[in-house]
Amino acid sequence: MNLEDYRTLFMVVTLGLALIAASPAIALVVSFGGGSEQFSEFWLLDSNHAAEDYPFNVSAGEMYSVFVGVGNHMSSPEYYKVYVKFGNSTQLDFNSSKASSLSPLYEFQGFVGDGDFWESPVTFGVQNVSLVDKVLSVDNVTTDALIEDAVLSVDEVIINGMIFPVDAHTNWDAEKGGFYFRLSFELWRYDTVLKSFMFHNRIVGLRLNMTDS
């Protein structure tokens, strides 16, 4: 190595040490963070805080419990709303990427810090359930229709002790053999840019068999 080579080496070492010395100030200006995916978790658990024993066979007058929760991984505190809706399978589609047009019965609101979560118990039940037989009239002789032709209607849903009048009805599901309703939970998030709540593309829910109601 000649003197020129040593000079180059000294300059490189000086530059490296200067960068190390300046790194606290550089860190204030340049952000090295980010890159991680931003998302929200949304869950529904049974009354034992597990995903095993969800209410399925539902009877009128009985109360059932679940937990609904939201986990925030959006890199900043978030303002969430959870809408609770009740309807039949055509009104509430759990796989949809759009929010249902049904009006919510109940709602929750929570402010969740980044990396934190919010959870709330939900008790629900139905009452004033009635089976409406379609009466067939053939040659002036009326006969009761089969159950497959009947309609089950629910007039009231109870959520966390509050009674909501509803007008929900469903036909007999021949494929699954029962009358099925759905209790849906939609996650909405406050968008600070649009200054409005936007559907956050997350729906969880329960399929409820009310054949025994």
Place this chain on the structure above:
Amino acid sequence: MGSWLKFLVVSVFLFLLVPFAVPWVSATNGDAVPLEVAEAEEALVSAYDVVLEAEESGANVSGLLDKLTVGGEYLAEAYVWVRLGNSENTNRLAGLCHDVAEDVQSDAVELRDETKGSWMSETVVVMLGSVVGVILVVGLCFVGWRVFRRHYRKTVLGLRPEVV
């Protein structure tokens, strides 16, 4: 060219309409919101905005978020009573939410200003420290280089046989 210009003007016009159109599109739930509830929600959102500013300036806002959640619970219940047509409970809960939101907002403003003040002084210290550090490093390296060069010339070049 003319049709392109028209297309551009219409596109820009539609783009400008988006911010006005989105709130209508997103208002899927169609509830007629009483003034008290709307004001409570506005106060809560306003408090949330200040909490976000405090968080961005480095403050620990977990306590404020817990308080905001209490306000959110009042507001959610107010909305439920709106749907059930009970104006007395609606107004009571909207009022409670409004009170919580105002408390949080004043706390958040205080916290944000405190944190911004300390952040500024910390920033000045860090900047000055970095500048002094860089000057020291460059100065020491320069001195080191001079010493090394003198040593190199004396020892290495001094050993060279002289050419006559």
